[in-house]
Amino acid sequence: MALTGNGINELLTLEGLAGGASPLHRLHPRAKLLATAAFLVTVLSFDQFALGRLIPFIFYPAVLIPLSDTPFALICKRLVVALPFCLFIGLSNLLLERQTALMLGGFALSFGLLSCLSLLLRACLCVAAVLLLVAVTRLSELTAALRSLHVPAIFVTVLEMTYRYIGVLWGETGSMLLAYRLRGGRAKGVDLRHAGSFVGCLFLRSVDRAERVYAAMRCRGYGGGALFLQKRPFSPKDWAFCALIPALCAVLRLVDLGELLLRLLGGV
């Protein structure tokens, strides 16, 4: 039986993408992490009606996503997860705030519409930025960056191992579900009455598995820390990227690009 749930496929897709070889993949993970953080903070520092000021930030995903060979379709898929609640808040703004902000032709645009659109744009930008980060960086690189940023080692280890165990436990759950289905008259899901023993059993099997894996790791010399850590220095390219993105964000935070563009066009 194939594994149910498309979550594992998503993990595999991203892992495949992160193994690519675009210019972005080759950058230092810490540089990418800092650039992403700068982008997120800048985008979120605008107030809720700042639709016009947010639009220039589309350049970040618009330039970097094709550069990194990340399929645009992946972003749409991820937006499906992130959008519903944002949409709810956005629509409630649309309904509750009806004061006219500006007239465009014959149409009156309300503040609610502005905040709704800017909320959705914000959601797209943030989702795209995070996707971009994981699509060009392997988790092992990310965790190495976290270690070098002095995130507690025990937390980073838990993070790495959790990620690695997902596939293992997914298989364990798959075989349990198969057994349940075969003996339970091919029921579609697990009956709620059996939820406790099913999930509890899964947990106990997981713990047993963890103990076996841990014993095996100890036998192979594992001592709690990271065994292999490729230290790679910051290259000039990394420095450039690390400086460029936050600088551009700062400029866009201070300068209204749309207005500037208009003024330039008007001057011609």
Add this chain to the structure above:
Amino acid sequence: MHMADALLSAAVGGTMCAASAAAIGYSVTRIQKDELSEKKVPIMAVAGAFVFAAQMINFTIPGTGSSGHIGGGILLAALLGGYPALLTISAVLLIQCLFFADGGLLALGCNIFNMGVIPCLVVYPLLFKPMLRRKTSLAAIGAASVLATVLGLQFGAFAVVLETQASGITELPFSAFALLMQPIHLAIGLVEGLITAAVLGFVHSMRPEIMQSAIEGSAIGGGVPLRRVLLSFGAAALIVGALLSLFASAYPDGLEWSMERLAGTTELELKGGVLEGAAGIQGATAFMPDYDFKSPEEEGSPLGTSTAGVVGGALTFALAGGTALLISAVKKKNRGAKATA
């Protein structure tokens, strides 16, 4: 409920990241005091992966769909202990945010606080543990799990409301938003609580030592529960205080009400000194100290309140789209050239 980045302002997101980082740091020091900490790491990691695996199981709950919240904070805290559970949940949330777009990266602080710190470091030690300290019968486990899960989710949902309101993103009035969120999460909490109770009951009957060692906080020498309770009280008060003081600057009227509500149920000391001290800490830890909540009128309408603004925005949009198309076209061409060469 995972918050997305778009629902937060940078100030609230940054503050909550700092608060959650402090809670994680504190948990790490507590775990490292434990001699068995190294041995606990694989179990913590497996418990995290277990959350993902449990999401794969389709429970047939009449009338509702998914069961995405099975690996709730209380369940993990009961199985691992509060501090390890917080680390596990943080790792799970980080993976969900990075690989499944469930919750944002800057919103991670909020999500860890709402779904990790509140159940693991507040509700678990203050409600769940005391309820089971005397005896761990099946009935006691059931009552404690349902109560703790419901309460944890209620606080978590309320924190979501506070954080969204403090970010100034929504036009929903505070009370309406809260009235919407709390009942929904009451229902979710009841279902999750019952499943948690069933799972814990099963684990208890099979391997009673797992929960027992979590409750005793294994190998941290006896006689410290009071200090631990006081410490977690203090940390929670500071963190909640920092949040409330943020909230207070945005909505002075809502503060009294929300304080009464929070203080009435958790008995936290939030008046006077603590709140002022928290405000100072918040000022020092905030990502952008000078970023405060101005009304849109004060800042001047950002879209230029004119058609020109719209045209400028559309132009930028078109330019960005054009750039994206151009780059992909060039890339495709290069790839084609490489393939034929």
